[in-house]
Amino acid sequence: MIKLNRRQLMIFSLFSTGGIIAQKLLSNKNNNLSWAKSTPAVYKSKNGLLEVELIAQEIPVNIGGKTAYLLTYNGQIPAPRLEAKAGDKVKIKFTNKLNNSTNLHYHGLHISPNNNADNVFLEIKPNQTFNYELNIPENHHSMMGWYHPHLHGYTAQQLSGGLAGLFIIRGKLDEIPAIKSAKEKFIVLQDFSFDNNGRLTDSRMMSLMMGREGDVITVNGEINPQISLNQGEWLRLRILNASTSRFYNLSLDNNPFYLIATDGGAIASPQEMTRLLLTPGQRAEIMITGENKQSSLKLINLPYNRGGMGMMGNGMMGGGMMGRRNNNPSQILATINLNQSNQNNQSVSLPNQLNSITALPPPSQVRSFTLNHGMANGMAFLINGKSYNHQRIDTEVKLNTVEEWELINTGMMDHPFHIHVNSFQVISRNDIPENLLAWRDTVLVKRGERVKIRIRFNDFTGKTVYHCHILDHEDLGMMGNLQINT
Ligand SMILES: [Cu+2]
Incomplete structure (x- = not known):
């Protein structure tokens, strides 16, 4: 039995109260029992403008054949994907139908942090509507950003409930022939923890200390989705770790793949690799070739030990109080099925140069x-x-x-x-x-x-x-x- 000091006990009771709030939030029954769609909507800018309405709301969602009461934007897990270009204006009419205050952060975007842009100090109260207006600079990188709540004290609870969506900036990288002709697939990684009634489970103190990890891992709201790829075709996987705390240590079953972009867009030239570690918040884009002898490739999450507090870190108490296992087994996240065709499809080769990046000069x-x-x-x-x-x-x-x-x-x-x-x-x-x-x-x-x-x-x-x-x-x-x- 672990002894807690006074402050620790205080924090513990604080979290228990948080749990009650979370339970209250979840017991707000939604009479509309239609499940959210598993394929999220996509909203793209037209003539320099993207106008979209987002509603944050708890809704029953089908996760692996079970009903789960999750927190969603527009009823979708993951949230709708937004796509804009450098120089565009983005107007988001946001309504908070959650039981707690919230706001929106546009992670990775180089936009103003003030007023009604990427302002994490805003508090949008329940039933309040707020109009965000974002100006994407003319020189913005083509990259993969995302949006999620960022109100201090509520961020983890709301994100772990499902509130996350992609925010793509299209540009130069998308126009490179091998990349343009590739099959583009977005992968939003989220993990959830819910009980037999599909209610999000309360994270107790110790798992909050370590950072909560859900035992149900989803890819675009699905469990082990199948992706088909033709022989000779490239697959461009654009991966976001939208989990609250879980790291993903990705492998293609030891088959090589090519990293082409990180959080902020394209790297200088493709890097061959067999492992990719993605922490919460990070994004990466990889290219996978359909030139393969196997009939399928598995995207696997390998174990990763991100430490722990005191003796818990070395595995002695890894499972119980920490709410996670240090020796968590590998898990298949998605399966890529390769269609062998008789046609001799010639794949376009990846260029050596993807982007020019200048190293930042010595600091002042x-x-x-x-x-x-x-x-x-x-x-x-x-x-x-x-x-x-x-x-x-x-x-x-x-x-x-x-x-x-x-x-x-x-x-x-x-x-x-x-x-x-x-x-x-x-x-x-x-x-x-x-x-x-x-x-x-x-x-x-x-x-x-x-x-x-x-x-x-x-x-x-x-x-x-x-x-x-x-x-x-x-x-x-x-x-x-x-x-x-x-
Ligand atoms: Cu930390």
Whole structure:
């Protein structure tokens, strides 16, 4: 039996109350028992404008043949996919039909953090409608962003209920012949935890500490969906980890694939690999060739140990109180069926050059951010020893300058660090230079690791945030306010 100190007990009872709120939210019976569609709608911009209405609402959804009461945008798991281009205007009429306040964050998009744009300080109350208006800059990368709730204290609960959708910016990468002619498939990874009645289960304290993981893993709201691929055809898999805490350690059963893009868009040239680790919030695009001897390829999630608190990290108590297993078995996420045809289809080869990325110059300012979980103060999640405070500005930076941030994880769990509005480049890990030049907005900082990143603050002044993308950690304080000044 684990003994809890006073503060830990306080936090525990706080979470129990949170659980009651969650139960109340879920007991709000929806009389409309039609299940949400498994294929999400797609809304694309026309003549420079995308206008869409989104309603956040609890609704019964069919997950693997069972009814689950999930939190959805427009009744869909995952939410509708939005597609725009650089230079477009996006108008979102958002209505909150949840029982708690919420808001929308446009993860990975380089847009204003102010007013009715990517403003995470907004609170949209139940039954309130809010009009978002986003201006996508002319020079925006073609990339894969996504949208989800970001109201501090509610983020993990709402995201783990299902609220997540893709926000694609189309552009140059989509026009490269091998990529344009490839079969494009989006993969939104989500995990859910619900009881026999299909009600989302309450996450108890210890699983919140580790970050909640659901035992039902879905790909676009389905369990092990089948994807068909013709011989000679390329498959472009565009993958988002929309889970609250779960890492995906992806393999194609040891078959090679080619990484072509990370969070912020195309990398310089395709990278052959056999493993891809995606933390919550991260995206990656991979190309898979239909030139294969097997009749099917399996997309597999391999075990990954992201640490734990004290003795729990080494597996002694891994399962029970932590609400997760460190030795979780591999799981098939999706199956790619290869259609052997007699036609001798010639596949278009991937080009060596996908994008030109210039390394950011040496910084004008260097800072360090220490991430840990403050056992001394009880169970808080801290950046530079501080728990998040709405009122406090933690970091002030200057527009149009380059900074180098050293992210130091002195805790016992891995933390994926995310910065809003501007993407960055990873420079080194434990002083070993990073050899992949890529635009990212979320980077894994493993326990005991020091990761250096460089970031330039472009185009937008205003107040925004950086935080751990294990969203339970964010809700428990692992976030800071970033002020960008002229
Ligand atoms: Cu974390």
